[in-house]
Amino acid sequence: MRPDTHIHASFPPVETALAEPNGLLAVGGDLSPQRLLEAYRKGIFPWFNEDDPILWWSPDPRMVLFPHELKISRSLQKTLKKGGYQIRADTHFAQVMHACASPRRGQAGTWIHPQMIAAYTALHEMGLAHSVETWIDGELAGGLYGVALGRMFFGESMFSRVTDASKIALVHLVQQLRQWEFGMIDCQVQTGHLASLGAREISRLEFSRRLNMLIPEFLSGGKWKFASGLIEPKEAPIHSANEMKHETQGAQQPRHNQRFPEK
Numbered sequence: 001m002r003p004d005t006h007i008h009a010s011f012p013p014v015e016t017a018l019a020e021p022n023g024l025l026a027v028g029g030d031l032s033p034q035r036l037l038e039a040y041r042k043g044i045f046p047w048f049n050e051d052d053p054i055l056w057w058s059p060d061p062r063m064v065l066f067p068h069e070l071k072i073s074r075s076l077q078k079t080l081k082k083g084g085y086q087i088r089a090d091t092h093f094a095q096v097m098h099a100c101a102s103p104r105r106g107q108a109g110t111w112i113h114p115q116m117i118a119a120y121t122a123l124h125e126m127g128l129a130h131s132v133e134t135w136i137d138g139e140l141a142g143g144l145y146g147v148a149l150g151r152m153f154f155g156e157s158m159f160s161r162v163t164d165a166s167k168i169a170l171v172h173l174v175q176q177l178r179q180w181e182f183g184m185i186d187c188q189v190q191t192g193h194l195a196s197l198g199a200r201e202i203s204r205l206e207f208s209r210r211l212n213m214l215i216p217e218f219l220s221g222g223k224w225k226f227a228s229g230l231i232e233p234k235e236a237p238i239h240s241a242n243e244m245k246h247e248t249q250g251a252q253q254p255r256h257n258q259r260f261p262e263k
Contacts, residue, residue, distance in 0.1 A: 010038065011025065011026055011038065011039065011042060011044055011056065012025060012026055014042060014043060014044065014058040014204060014208065015204070015205075017057070017058045017059075017060070017204075022059045022060065023057040023058050023059030023060060024055060024056075024057055025044060025056045025057060025058045026044075026055075026056040027053050027054065027055055027056070028053055028054060029054055029056070030054070031046060031054065031115060031116070031118075031119035032119075033119075033122050033123055033126060033128075036119060036123060036147075037123075037128070037149070037219070039056060040147055040149055040154055040215075041149065041211065041215055042058070042208070042211070043058050043062070043186075043204070043207050043208050043211055044056050044057065044058045045057055045058075045154065045188065046116070046119075047111055048111060049111060049113075050111075050113035050114075050115065057188075058204060059188065059189060059204070060203060060204035061190070061201035061202060061203050061204065061207075062186070062188065062201065062202055062203070062204055062207040063186075063187040063188055063189055063190045063191075063194050063199050063200070063201055064184050064185060064186055064187055064199060064200065064201075064202055064207065065174070065184070065185040065187055065194070065197065065198055065199040065200075066183070066184055066185075066198075067174050067175075067177045067178040067182060067183075067184075067185065068178060069198040069199075069200075070171070070174045070197065070198045071196065071197055071198040072171060075164075076164060076167050076168075076171070079164045079167075079168065080168065080171060080231050084136065085134050085135065085136050085141070085165070085168055086134075086135040086136075087132065087133070087134060087135075087168070087169065087172045087226060087230075088132075088133045088135060088226075089130060089131065089132050089133070089223075089224035089225060089226050090124070090130055090131055090223045090224045091131075091133060092131065092133060092140060093121065093124045093129070093130070093131040093145065094117070094121055094124075095140060096131040096133060096140070096143045096144070096145050096159070097112060097116075097117050097120060097121070097131075097145055097157075098117070099140070099143070099159045099161070100112055100144075100145065100156075100157035100158065100159045101113070101117070101157075102159065112157060120145070120147075120156070123147060126221050127220075127221025127222040127223060128147060128148060128149065128219065128221040129145065129146070129147050129148075130145065130146065130147075130148055130224050131143055131144070131145040132144050132145075132169040132170075132172060132173045132224075132226075133169060134162075134165040134166070134168045134169045136162055136165065139161075140161070141160070141161050141162040141165040142158070142159055142160035142161060142162060142164075142165025142166040142167075142168065142169055143158070143159065143165070143166060143169045144156075144157065144158040144159075144166060144169050144170060144173065145157060148182075148221075148224075149214075149215045149219055150214050150215040150216045150219065151180070151181060151182045151183050151214045151215075152182065152183065152184055152186070152210075152211060152214040152215050153173075153177055153182055153184075153185045153186070154185075154186040155185055155186060155187055155188075158170065170197075171231065172226060172230050172231065175230040175231060176226050176227060176230055179227060179230075182214075183210065183213070183214045184210055184214060185199075186207075187199045
């Protein structure tokens, strides 16, 4: 079966996505806010090299993190307890995206190119894409960005300029999402790193079912403001955890082939 190459009014059913490369569903279309929102509602995301046509993916199984299942390592717990950082949300979205797009060791190119930055910045201006930022000594030290629809968060990418800076942002994000009663964080592709953070795979069918429950028909957005006192070290579960990183393989997948990675 070949991926659909004629996207017009809607996407093809996600169950028609290719098994190899896993999840490739369609080729073409555009990155308008309307198209992106339709895609995310259906569990589809864009992922392509700058010089390639737009590729749309819906892998099966799907890696997700349920907020109440987050695992925090002993070393990270010590970092959180030590403090010395400030968490902000939605203050420098474009800067976070550009930082996530910076070259990474051992990889050539990036899928976070100007076309993607413009598309997600438009969603940010609609109050539907968000950044979570770790600031240390007045400098942006790390963070992440993603898309929030209803009570569902779709993680896109992370970066760190200081050890553990993106992890600090992630932990605060998860704790805030728990307070807001979000049901799930999409991590997209399975790796041992993600599993060590508490993420696990569910079927595409189950993923779609949960999306239908978590994303309302009518969306409302706005700038995020995090609550204070999100981290309570005595309540943090202690486990072994590494970076949240997606490392997929395959000739048809984009260069710099990581989703929601740590730099």
